[in-house]
Amino acid sequence: MTAPGARGGSVTAAGPREGAVTVAGPLPARPYDVTVVGAGVVGTALARELARHPRLRVALVEAQDDVGQGTSKANTAILHTGFDAVPGSLEARLVREGHRLLSAYAAESGIPVEPVGALLVAWDEDQLAALPGLADKARRNAHDGVRPLDAVELYVREPHLGPGALGALHVPGESVICPWTTPLAYATQAVRHGVDLHLGCRVESVTDGTGGGPQVLGTNRGALHTRWLVNAAGLHADTLDRMRGHQDFTVTPRRGQLLVFDPFARDLVRHILLPVPTALGKGVLVAPTVHGNVLLGPTAEDLDDRTATGTTAEGLDGLREKGRRVLPALLEEEVTAVYAGLRAATEHDDYRITAHPEQAYVTVGGIRSTGLTASLAIAAHVRDLLADSGLALGPARDLAPVRMPQLGRTSPRPCRVPERVAADPEYGVVVCPCEQVSRGEVRDALAGTIPPRSLDGLRRRTRARAGRCQGDTCGAAVRELFEQAHR
Secondary structure, eight states: OEEEOGGGOEEEOOOSOOOOEESSSOOOSSOEEEEEEOOSHHHHHHHHHHTTOTTOOEEEEOSSSSTTOSGGGSSOOEEOOOTTSOTTSHHHHHHHHHHHHHHHHHHHHTOOEEOOOEEEEEOSHHHHHHHHHHHHHHHHTTOTTOEEEEHHHHHHHOTTSOTTOOEEEEETTOEEEOTTHHHHHHHHHHHHTTOEEEOSOOEEEEEOOGGGOOEEEEETTEEEEEEEEEEOOGGGHHHHHHHTTOOSOOOEEEEEEEEEEOGGGGGGOSSEEEEOOBTTBSOOEEEEOTTSOEEEEOOOEEOSOTTOOOOOHHHHHHHHHHHHHHOGGGGGSOEEEEEEEEEEEOSSSSOEEEEEGGGTEEEEEOOOTTHHHHHHHHHHHHHHHHHHTTOOOOOOOOOOOOOOOOOSTTSOOGGGOHHHHHHOGGGGOEEETTTTEEHHHHHHHHTSSSOOSSHHHHHHHHOTTOSTTTTTTTHHHHHHHHHHHTO
């Protein structure tokens, strides 16, 4: 049974089936109805949204070997309210709506979230004078809960703050979230409802099909045919856009380096501590994480190299200098990790989401640090663009919920739950003492719908090797379990 599709194609009325997850070999010869390029937090959200329409045959393709491997794995993990977005912009609307959607989805799916709130701290008279304007911007973005704090109340709220702060703007509703569990939850739900995920699949060319037929994506794994194409390629979105003949924006990789402090530092900070923002972004912040650590960063370095995710001594020294002013005691704590991510900055102040109906193509570019928060709203917006452009979606269905492993500090690990250990003794065998990760959790991750292809992927799914020893204690045991699963 089929329904009319765009450009002379058809949309298959498939029954419930689980999609394929492939990492090598040739791609299916049969055309997809929609292909989403890029399995970051936005691309996986799009695939999940399209999975709600069972008549569609959908593919999600990713150049790397895991979902969330690009910008999505190396951000500041904040669930933004959108209080400081440009009022009236598409980003402002989608972040506001996305905050509501993702808050509910996280609660349903077990994604860790902590609503700690934020403080924009003023360190001089000019910054203090800027706070009323930021409060007014927040109100124009329908965020009415912001209020100013004088220095006395500020230090009551944050007693470890460095000396000299003049006041702050309190922004309730700002939260921290797990940035790795989110795209994995989206992708897992999509695959369980029929989306095919092709990893290690780099798109190298796009050509129109002959006689109005499906588009042909040339990849390192061969040709993939699709009637509609959605570009969610992140740092490479402008490259794919040019393959389709457009030059609407240029991505400038903006590197953000961060320091991760030991959980012993967690009691030093109660809110997300933000500077007064500049044209380059929100600036260097101090923020707790849902895993119990404290983040300091990011830097904001515009580069030419889209692979430059290494940290530098200069960048980390600069972070320490800024952190010493904000939270001096933090610099006395142990640093357990450093990392850097690249944001897809463009020359525009807003997202670059554009439909090209004549090409059966939608580009989703310029999605910066707010993309995590806005992801579900972006997905719904793009779904509507596809429908308005001629894609026959067919009827929608509710998706069976997923329940992700509890990785947040406020939830007990399975080894601490007697009922779980009694039911399955593998949850009582701890392989990573720092993070209390059990052999049962590693086993579950390796047998998951989208299993990890690397030890880093396993760490994102379980926290194994993510503690203060960074794998010195558990590395050999975790590697042995990983290699056993891949023999």
